Amino acid sequence: MKSPQYTREIPQRYRLEAQKCKQCGKIHFPPRLICDACQSRDFEDVHLAGKGRVLTWTVIHVAPAKFDLEAPYVIAIVEMEEGVRLTCQVVDCNPEELALNAPVEMVFRRIQEDGQADIIQYGHKAVLQRE
Amino acid sequence: MAGIVGYGAYVPCYRIKAEDIARQWGGDPGAVKRGLLLEEKTVPGLDEDTITISVQATRYALQRAGISPAEIGAAYIGSESHPYAVKPSGTVLIDALGIGPEVHVADYEFACKAGTEAMFVAWSHVQAGHMKYALGIGADTSQGAPGDALEYTASAGGAAFIMGKENVAAEILETYSFTTDTADFWRKEHEYYPQHAGRFTGEPAYFRHIEGAGRGILEKSGRKPEDFAYVVFHMPNGKFPLRAGKLLGFRKEQIEEGWLVNIMGNTYSGSSPTGLAAILDVAKPGDLIFMVSFGSGAGSDAFIFQATKRLPEIQSKAPGIRAILGENRRYLDYGQYAKYRRKIIFNSPV
Ligand SMILES: [Zn+2]
Numbered sequence: 349m350k351s352p353q354y355t356r357e358i359p360q361r362y363r364l365e366a367q368k369c370k371q372c373g374k375i376h377f378p379p380r381l382i383c384d385a386c387q388s389r390d391f392e393d394v395h396l397a398g399k400g401r402v403l404t405w406t407v408i409h410v411a412p413a414k415f416d417l418e419a420p421y422v423i424a425i426v427e428m429e430e431g432v433r434l435t436c437q438v439v440d441c442n443p444e445e446l447a448l449n450a451p452v453e454m455v456f457r458r459i460q461e462d463g464q465a466d467i468i469q470y471g472h473k474a475v476l477q478r479e
Numbered sequence: 480m481a482g483i484v485g486y487g488a489y490v491p492c493y494r495i496k497a498e499d500i501a502r503q504w505g506g507d508p509g510a511v512k513r514g515l516l517l518e519e520k521t522v523p524g525l526d527e528d529t530i531t532i533s534v535q536a537t538r539y540a541l542q543r544a545g546i547s548p549a550e551i552g553a554a555y556i557g558s559e560s561h562p563y564a565v566k567p568s569g570t571v572l573i574d575a576l577g578i579g580p581e582v583h584v585a586d587y588e589f590a591c592k593a594g595t596e597a598m599f600v601a602w603s604h605v606q607a608g609h610m611k612y613a614l615g616i617g618a619d620t621s622q623g624a625p626g627d628a629l630e631y632t633a634s635a636g637g638a639a640f641i642m643g644k645e646n647v648a649a650e651i652l653e654t655y656s657f658t659t660d661t662a663d664f665w666r667k668e669h670e671y672y673p674q675h676a677g678r679f680t681g682e683p684a685y686f687r688h689i690e691g692a693g694r695g696i697l698e699k700s701g702r703k704p705e706d707f708a709y710v711v712f713h714m715p716n717g718k719f720p721l722r723a724g725k726l727l728g729f730r731k732e733q734i735e736e737g738w739l740v741n742i743m744g745n746t747y748s749g750s751s752p753t754g755l756a757a758i759l760d761v762a763k764p765g766d767l768i769f770m771v772s773f774g775s776g777a778g779s780d781a782f783i784f785q786a787t788k789r790l791p792e793i794q795s796k797a798p799g800i801r802a803i804l805g806e807n808r809r810y811l812d813y814g815q816y817a818k819y820r821r822k823i824i825f826n827s828p829v
Pocket residue numbers: 369370371372373374383384385386387388
């Protein structure tokens with residue numbers, strides 16, 4: 349990823365900044381220009397609290413080259429408490445520990461690098477809540 | 480009086496046992512464990528580094544402080560393993576946590592002492608009235624060369640401290656620093672692993688500076704070793720801090736609570752700060768806490784803290800460090816460890 353694009357996406361990648369439609373209340377992540385529920389263009393910024401549950405997941409055994417070292421790893425669709433869904437890795441666990449509706453918490457981690465000399469791209473992944 | 484208004488510590492969930500490292504290099508596992516007083520050490524996940532550890536520790540510190548991140552006027556990360564040679568760690572941290580852009584950011588380096596440097600400068604800003612809150616962090620994901628004595632201990636973790644003057648949970652009553660030019664441990668640019676001067680890292684380096692700073696702050700404050708409920712020193716292995724305590728007249732019982740090294744290893748810039756976090760997790764109002772860090776090169780920063788009645792109110796607002804160290808431990812064998820720490824040569828693009 350080029351660093352200008354990476355820098356533009358920092359509010360979402362670093363802080364999980366979402367948008368709440370002022371007309372119908374629907375929360376969008378990532379933000380969009382027009383609300384797909386009511387066609388309003390009037391939004392306010394909200395932060396996702398970083399808690400959610402696993403809706404579904406898959407285990408990647410044959411990974412793209414830059415994720416080679418991490419395989420096998422879990423990619424899940426997580427529904428956040430605010431209702432939005434996002435796709436992310438679930439880390440610090442064995443794939444066997446995943447379960448439908450398992451509660452997760454978002455943590456700040458390294459996501460990828462386009463080669464040794466490139467910028468490190470940070471963002472959020474999920475970890476299973478253990479208490 | 481200015482002091483700590485929120486604190487947090489974090490270590491990764493991966494571990495390697497000292498005996499597994501010893502076996503790899505033909506060492507005697509029993510002798511290594513006895514010699515270093517070390518069972519196991521933390522290892523960073525493939526997606527963890529000084530920045531991610533600092534972010535997690537600071538999230539816990541913010542939960543305890545109960546303040547808005549935007550009120551933090553300075554953010555300092557002390558580390559000898561900043562992910563970039565050129566590009567600050569602190570900028571990622573502040574944007575991840577919603578601090579700034581009206582904030583002073585700097586990365587500190589001084590071997591294992593960088594964390595207490597960051598804490599010292601953060602506290603100084605607040606004490607001087609330059610800003611309401613300032614953040615000081617010590618975090619590292621340090622590496623020892625394969626087969627080197629440091630490989631048994633070099634681990635990953637960190638702690639973050641938000642300094643302020645209101646709602647203080649632990650006041651800083653006194654500070655003292657003791658520094659000389661002593662070449663006991665170093666790493667030059669483009670070198671992957673550090674060099675050290677073997678036994679020279681003991682008496683003329685660690686013990687001289689810890690003792691110098693320790694005696695200095697006792698004299699400056701007019702306090703005696705028996706006045707303190709808890710004591711924490713830099714913990715490069717299990718034995719050194721216990722001996723340093725004895726030299727300065729402390730009892731083992733004063734050291735034990737912050738002595739995490741046997742199950743954590745040496746988290747370098749995060750070492751004594753994480754030990755301090757373990758103490759703050761249990762200290763009671765009025766307790767005096769004595770802390771001396773050490774960084775090769777060499778120097779020590781000493782602090783005297785006193786817990787206030789606010790401390791018990793914030794202890795449970797984030798996970799305690801002993802609880803973090805105890806849960807979800809994921810053990811690696813030496814081969815997995817070599818992969819996690821990238822000690823083996825891969826084909827690009829890895
Ligand atoms: Zn709408």
